[in-house]
Amino acid sequence: MILKGEHLFVTGGAAGIGEALVLGGVNEGAKVSFVDIDDAKANALVDKLTKEGHQVQYTKADVSKFETFKAGYDKLVANFGAVTIAVSNAGRNSYADAVEYAEQEWNDFFALDLKSSWYLAKLCLPEMRKAKYGSIVNISSIHGRMSRPNFFPYSAAKGGIIGLSRNLALDEGKYGIRVNSVSPGTTATPLLKSYMEKFPEEKAHALSVAPNARFGSPEEIANVILFALSKDASFISGADLMVDGALHARYA
Numbered sequence: 001m002i003l004k005g006e007h008l009f010v011t012g013g014a015a016g017i018g019e020a021l022v023l024g025g026v027n028e029g030a031k032v033s034f035v036d037i038d039d040a041k042a043n044a045l046v047d048k049l050t051k052e053g054h055q056v057q058y059t060k061a062d063v064s065k066f067e068t069f070k071a072g073y074d075k076l077v078a079n080f081g082a083v084t085i086a087v088s089n090a091g092r093n094s095y096a097d098a099v100e101y102a103e104q105e106w107n108d109f110f111a112l113d114l115k116s117s118w119y120l121a122k123l124c125l126p127e128m129r130k131a132k133y134g135s136i137v138n139i140s141s142i143h144g145r146m147s148r149p150n151f152f153p154y155s156a157a158k159g160g161i162i163g164l165s166r167n168l169a170l171d172e173g174k175y176g177i178r179v180n181s182v183s184p185g186t187t188a189t190p191l192l193k194s195y196m197e198k199f200p201e202e203k204a205h206a207l208s209v210a211p212n213a214r215f216g217s218p219e220e221i222a223n224v225i226l227f228a229l230s231k232d233a234s235f236i237s238g239a240d241l242m243v244d245g246a247l248h249a250r251y252a
Helices: 016-027 039-051 066-080 103-131 154-175 190-198 200-209 218-229 247-251
Strands: 007-011 031-036 056-060 085-088 134-139 177-184 240-243
Touching (some): 007 016, 154 177, 190 200, 218 240
Parallel strands (some): 007 031
């Protein structure tokens, strides 16, 4: 159990990679707290894991707004104690024409996909600094390093995650805190599956360019994240770990 004794905090923990992190976290011995906006899925997950004897808790919180994020975070910390390891996972897709994209759309998208990672750092770093210990992983994407047509402004936000994580790694190292980003490739989350069902030509294209002719699973991404959070990765900081089945190598 590589996370025994840790308190793991996850944003967007009710589905996809976030759910895999919650499941993997408790199985690796951590207490797990998470926030999401889907009460039904989140509560079902908590009920399942609690019945299995795990320490897990959830509260609803919109992480794109600092005050609501802080309220949820503080509630969970009051119950389980200080967070020792954390993952900023919540996010969504946004693809638009740069001319037609409205400023409010930009602001709303970046509040969730970029600012929420800063918000998480603001919340958990004070206690981590006091403890001289902590590990944070921010979820980016291979599209933070490369892009494709009609991906504006998604790649800009994901590139920002990589830069933010490197900034924090440099600044927080003196406190014994590690910060990394993880950049998944095409991952078979419920959201992606729904999208691919609507656009089978996109699925065919994505599989045709994947070197191993398949998509990653949420569990495969979560396994790397959990390792990066653990003491086994004690000298990994400031890295962007690409978990994409070599897709980036095709375009390097």
